Amino acid sequence: MDPLEDVLTLLSPRSHLSARLAAGGTWALRFEPPEGVKFNAVRRGSCVLEVDGVEGVIELSQGDCYLLTRPAPFVLRSDPAAVPVDAGPVFARAEHGVARVGYGDGVLLVGGEFSFGARARELLIGRLPPVVHIPAGSRHAETVAWALSEIEDELTHRPMASSVVAEHLATVMLVHVLRLHIARDPRPASGWMAGLRDPVVAAALAQMHGDPAHPWTVAELAARASVSRSTLASRFKTLVGIGPLDYLTRWRIELAARQLHDGQMTVASVAHSVGYGTESALSVAFKRVLGMSPSVYRRRQGTT
Structure with missing residues (x-):
């Protein structure tokens, strides 16, 4: 068995999908530190990601996705001038699986979290950088985009067992994100990865x-x-x-x-x-x- 498959099988990561986020106009949301490994993918439009403790901002475009591997607060916003509001109440008002902020829906994000135990964090996540940004265009990113498209379809149309299928697809996405990170990082941190x-x-x-x-x-x-x-x-x-x-x-x-x-x-x-x-x-x-x-x-x- 190859080591990545071995570790993932042992750790049995579980995905938990959140409501999708539709946004438009000038907007900004402040998120509390995630309990697990947070992921989001931009299905439409563009926005900016800011993570506490990480220098600079990350510009996200359609097809991009990212993992947040540390429990740090973060902000998603349309532009630097937007004043953040707490994301919790916005997602609490979600209807039909979609949370809305601003005016319109020019931006659409699909997201959720992966949960791991404490030992799993040390093995799989502890050596990763705080943010793993996967821009659109690479081979693995194309597979991630396919998985996200299928997740969106499952969550939109809600066929039988849609939640189970969507969560398994999210795990497929995680594997490809890790593959891409291993393949592209010219100077990986120490650790088995x-x-x-x-x-x-x-x-x-x-x-x-x-x-x-x-x-x-x-x-x-x-x-x-x-x-x-x-x-x-x-x-x-x-x-x-x-x-x-x-x-x-x-x-x-x-x-x-x-x-x-x-x-x-x-x-x-x-x-x-x-x-x-x-x-x-x-x-x-x-x-x-x-x-x-x-x-x-x-x-x-x-x-x-």
Whole structure:
């Protein structure tokens, strides 16, 4: 399994679509910090995005979309002269799934949020920039535009199971946004997503994700990536921020944590499934990564 698919499958991101926004004339809306990862896409017209803590403004045109990966307030506006009003009451007055501000509907946005757990934020979102802006025109942006068009159609015509279909399409959009970000960022921040851009590190990641229970060594991973042990260790540490075997430990603990949360396996069975020969070996690694034993973690997750 490739690492991006692996992480997304483990984290099971959920999308929550909000009312569409129709705007015209001079207008501006101030939004509270989102609880999840906020996304919006401009289906018609243009506007400006301003995010607290991010220098400058981002001009959005038809076909553009963006992700906000931090819980920061932000403003959408028609132009710099527009005075913002709170978005909450505007969306509370939405009718037929459309919130309206200003005069007319020359601008139309589709948006919502993706929700992740705290561990997911660290793995998937924590290394992304505060704003991921996807302008129209690229190959992945075209796929995003297709998904958004389908979402809009589902929300407009409301066929059977439209909400379920629209939310799955939003997840498709998220995957393509992440693909595009990985492909285009010339200097990605450290983290496993940065490693996906490097063929050597990506090869090692693919091996570990493909068989996390295998007793990998740096030498074996380097051989699979067709480089020396020192080359792999150096490139992996530089890009991902930790060594290959430290990464493997953390990934095994993520897998173990999901299985403990699900509550279907004994701790000993979980240990064997992720590459630890004994329950005590898993417990030592689990405490080192998450600061508690597997049994305590399971109790805190509300399972027995």
